[in-house]
Amino acid sequence: MPRPRKPIALHLIQNTYRRDRHGPLPATPYQTPLTQAEPELSPAEAALRAEVERWRGVFDSGYDFFSELAPLGIVDPTSVWPPEGRPAAERAFLAAARAAWERLGAAFLAQWTPDEHDDDDEMPWALETFGDSSGPLKKPRKLRR
Numbered sequence: 001m002p003r004p005r006k007p008i009a010l011h012l013i014q015n016t017y018r019r020d021r022h023g024p025l026p027a028t029p030y031q032t033p034l035t036q037a038e039p040e041l042s043p044a045e046a047a048l049r050a051e052v053e054r055w056r057g058v059f060d061s062g063y064d065f066f067s068e069l070a071p072l073g074i075v076d077p078t079s080v081w082p083p084e085g086r087p088a089a090e091r092a093f094l095a096a097a098r099a100a101w102e103r104l105g106a107a108f109l110a111q112w113t114p115d116e117h118d119d120d121d122e123m124p125w126a127l128e129t130f131g132d133s134s135g136p137l138k139k140p141r142k143l144r145r
Helices: 008-014 043-061 083-111 125-130
Strands: none
Touching: 043 083, 043 125, 083 125
């Protein structure tokens, strides 16, 4: 009677696992197979996706918590010191947010889903503040998923 094979987990622990000798690793319930490869994005779509991702926190909450917009020269008014400079910073922040919302709002809304912690009737801050960004004359820009 041949000797039983060692479990793959033992080879992994001992750092002796070799795919060509021991076969592929068994799937765990936490692994999901890839159904489709991510489609290649054109440079314009990649730039649009990156810009929407940069503005996501502001569109969703109205604050730039992680200073993602600082490289663009846009400062969250709550971080301005001394407080006397906050009204001017708030006006500049709102103007930049409105311009970005008009440019990127439709793409943001196309992929936005409410957080599990949000109320059912909660909408993004930019939608409540500036309204729908896709007017009758604007063609909405959408991200491919």
